[in-house]
Amino acid sequence: xxxxxxxxxxxxxxxxxxxxxxxxxxxxxxxxxxxxxxxxxxxxxxxxxxxxxxxxxxxxxxxxxxxxxxxxxxxxx
Amino acid sequence: xxxxxxxxxxxxxxxxxxxxxxxxxxxxxxxxxxxxxxxxxxxxxxxxxxxxxxxxxxxxxxxxxxxxxxxxxxxxxxxxxxxxxxxxxxxxxxxxxxxxxxxxxxxxxxxxxxxxxxxxxxxxxxxxxxxxxxxxxxxxxxxxxxxxxxxxxxxxxxxxxxxxxxxxxxxxxxxxxxxxxxxxxxxxxxxxxxxxxxxxxxxxxxxxxxxxxxxxxxxxxxxxxxxxxxxxxxxxxxxxxxxxxxxxxxxxxxxxxxxxxxxxxxxxxxxxxxxxxxxxxxxxxxxxxxxxxxxxxxxxxxxxxxxxxxxxxxxxxxxxxxxxxxxxxxxxxxxxxxxxxxxxxxxxxxxxxxxxxxxxxxxxxxxxxxxxxxxxxxxxxxxxxxxxxxxxxxxxxxxxxxxxxxxxxxxxxxxxxxxxxxxxxxxxxxxxxxxxxxxxxxxxxxxxxxxxxxxxxxxxxxxxxxxxxxxxxxxxxxxxxxxxxxxxxxxxxxxxxxxxxxxxxxxxxxxxxxxxxxxxxxxxxxxxxxxxxxxxxxxxxxxxxxxxxxxxxxxxxxxxxxxxxxxxxxxxxxx
Numbered sequence: 001x002x003x004x005x006x007x008x009x010x011x012x013x014x015x016x017x018x019x020x021x022x023x024x025x026x027x028x029x030x031x032x033x034x035x036x037x038x039x040x041x042x043x044x045x046x047x048x049x050x051x052x053x054x055x056x057x058x059x060x061x062x063x064x065x066x067x068x069x070x071x072x073x074x075x076x077x
Numbered sequence: 078x079x080x081x082x083x084x085x086x087x088x089x090x091x092x093x094x095x096x097x098x099x100x101x102x103x104x105x106x107x108x109x110x111x112x113x114x115x116x117x118x119x120x121x122x123x124x125x126x127x128x129x130x131x132x133x134x135x136x137x138x139x140x141x142x143x144x145x146x147x148x149x150x151x152x153x154x155x156x157x158x159x160x161x162x163x164x165x166x167x168x169x170x171x172x173x174x175x176x177x178x179x180x181x182x183x184x185x186x187x188x189x190x191x192x193x194x195x196x197x198x199x200x201x202x203x204x205x206x207x208x209x210x211x212x213x214x215x216x217x218x219x220x221x222x223x224x225x226x227x228x229x230x231x232x233x234x235x236x237x238x239x240x241x242x243x244x245x246x247x248x249x250x251x252x253x254x255x256x257x258x259x260x261x262x263x264x265x266x267x268x269x270x271x272x273x274x275x276x277x278x279x280x281x282x283x284x285x286x287x288x289x290x291x292x293x294x295x296x297x298x299x300x301x302x303x304x305x306x307x308x309x310x311x312x313x314x315x316x317x318x319x320x321x322x323x324x325x326x327x328x329x330x331x332x333x334x335x336x337x338x339x340x341x342x343x344x345x346x347x348x349x350x351x352x353x354x355x356x357x358x359x360x361x362x363x364x365x366x367x368x369x370x371x372x373x374x375x376x377x378x379x380x381x382x383x384x385x386x387x388x389x390x391x392x393x394x395x396x397x398x399x400x401x402x403x404x405x406x407x408x409x410x411x412x413x414x415x416x417x418x419x420x421x422x423x424x425x426x427x428x429x430x431x432x433x434x435x436x437x438x439x440x441x442x443x444x445x446x447x448x449x450x451x452x453x454x455x456x457x458x459x460x461x462x463x464x465x466x467x468x469x470x471x472x473x474x475x476x477x478x479x480x481x482x483x484x485x486x487x488x489x490x491x492x493x494x495x496x497x498x499x500x501x502x503x504x505x506x507x508x509x510x511x512x513x514x515x516x517x518x519x520x521x522x523x524x525x526x527x528x529x530x531x532x533x534x535x536x537x538x539x540x541x542x543x544x545x546x547x548x549x550x551x552x553x554x555x556x557x558x559x560x561x562x563x564x565x566x567x568x569x570x571x572x573x574x575x576x577x578x579x580x581x582x583x584x585x586x587x588x589x590x591x592x593x594x595x596x597x598x599x600x601x602x603x604x605x606x607x608x609x610x611x612x613x614x615x616x617x618x619x620x621x622x623x624x625x626x627x628x629x630x631x632x633x634x635x636x637x638x639x640x641x642x643x644x645x646x647x648x649x650x651x652x
Contacts (some may be wrong), residue, residue: 015652017596028178031603034541034612035333036356036576039364052366055335056112 002068006045011042013037020070021064049059081284081292081320087253088276089319090164091261092519096321104323108153109267109342111331116153120321123157130161130227130234131244137225141166141247144259146188146208148172149228150203151328155304158201158227163257164248168273170195170259171305175209180608185213187269191261192220194502195271200224242245253277258363260307260417262545266362271501272307272417279361282420282495283319285468285530289425290350290380292320297323297377299348301339305534306387306543307417311350312352316421319457337369340403347377352413354543358392359577362399374405380428383460384413387531390434390458392577407431414462414531418516421496423471424529426463435462447523460530468494472515473524485526488535490515502529535636539570542578550636551611555583558605562586562597565624569638571615575580586636587618595650617641618650
């Protein structure tokens with residue numbers, strides 16, 4: 001399940017107060033999360049969680065749940 | 078003089094066939110997929126498969142002159158399909174694949190808008206989006222006769238040789254002045270303008286552009302651009318295919334998620350030429366981690382051409398600064414000015430020569446005068462889009478369309494041997510922009526010595542990451558968002574220096590006064606724009622009767638943008 005921390009990083013980057021983001025949420029469902037902003041969200045996530053993603057791993061993300069898993073595996077959880 | 082001899086093969090099919098004969102084993106298309114070995118089409122294998130597709134296309138009932146919309150993901154079979162459509166004399170028209178955020182009704186509305194103008198006859202697409210497209214065919218009065226799924230076709234079985242011979246005979250009899258493809262300008266709700274290009278227009282452009290670029294047999298183009306965009310379709314697909322050199326095609330959706338892909342492709346394939354819009358320079362310079370650049374070499378690149386949105390000096394600089402240590406030659410940075418209506422380019426930086434930048438007096442420039450800045454005067458760096466290509470002419474004109482002198486700012490009017498023949502079924506729109514054979518671009522610029530500089534736009538069009546967006550589309554979408562006063566909305570472009578592009582901003586009048594109501598309205602507006610696949614970057618809410626009206630009685634985009642950006646008005650809520 002995605003953490004509140006990840007949800008907050010995404011919402012902050014998109015300048016949104018709240019939006020129902022779950023594991024299965026995909027980028028096109030969230031206001032402002034377009035292809036141009038995607039890279040900014042990934043960078044914000046990397047910075048916040050102090051992790052580095054490989055471009056190919058980012059390509060495989062299907063939804064926010066996958067992003068959470070990528071963070072967890074990068075942090076060795 | 079160009080070493081590209083049009084007379085040798087005066088139509089595209091003849092040209093591709095000639096390339097397949099001359100350089101049968103040379104790579105034509107290197108279809109890139111992240112993390113996989115690329116799929117390679119040689120000129121010969123591509124042509125052989127295109128022939129098979131053309132037979133299936135003819136058997137499906139598609140006729141010469143029919144318009145075939147292709148809506149497909151990045152797929153290696155796209156290229157022979159496209160060539161196959163062209164071989165039978167039908168017109169391929171590549172359309173954008175529907176983004177999941179685009180509302181199905183809006184997607185269909187866009188296609189309908191196109192079909193009314195262009196007379197789309199057939200849609201060739203993927204089985205997975207059949208439910209989305211089928212209602213378009215079934216609708217009464219639709220020009221679309223049927224949908225086909227060419228990826229499901231059996232192209233490995235032997236083809237009917239008689240049909241193949243008939244197609245070849247007809248292909249060889251095609252007139253070079255005949256139409257060969259149809260491109261659509263941006264827009265989502267029927268504002269698209271269909272541009273039809275002939276074999277002559279394209280092949281003349283190949284001759285003139287290859288001459289200006291000094292193209293040679295060792296060149297290799299690399300591109301992540303979508304093929305529904307003129308820069309991708311002409312610059313990175315038709316030019317190399319006709320000239321007979323390889324083009325590396327990267328999936329635009331993959332590139333935007335992992336921009337390093339293009340740098341890897343340049344490194345592995347030793348690519349030499351690339352067309353990209355300005356924002357991509359910022360992405361490359363700022364958004365790729367140093368660790369990912371291990372092993373990257375840009376030594377082979379000899380022309381990285383900035384085109385399709387205003388060229389920004391700081392974007393060029395940050396790219397050159399970052400990639401110098403990866404072998405980038407600073408003189409590889411180039412720029413071009415062009416448009417679909419002239420096939421593609423009108424001007425281009427001379428290859429191997431450092432791009433020209435002029436630091437001019439900003440205040441004088443605002444008054445239309447180009448003067449080199451001195452001392453402490455406020456300045457602006459203008460980046461040259463290069464020199465005229467052969468076969469092209471430019472006039473800089475005043476509001477009455479009279480010529481003005483060098484170093485004065487005016488509208489750019491162009492003429493080209495590769496000019497389009499007018500927008501298809503849109504004479505009133507054609508008449509607006511064409512006069513005495515000149516295309517009035519709506520762009521502002523100036524000539525300095527023998528180079529051209531583009532500095533702004535007369536039109537209200539917004540260019541986000543190389544994509545043209547009509548403010549009318551956004552205003553229509555947002556007008557009915559709950560809380561917004563209908564008809565009291567304007568959309569405009571606002572410079573985003575970090576991303577190196579414009580972003581969409583919207584001003585809307587509302588009666589709501591509280592913070593929570595305004596946040597709710599903002600969310601409604603964001604969602605309304607999402608339905609047409611537009612991302613609003615900034616929203617300004619203002620009280621009733623705030624917006625300044627133009628003489629026509631509608632809110633003026635220009636006047637309201639200026640009012641908003643020039644002063645601190647406490648009545649303006651923004652986020």
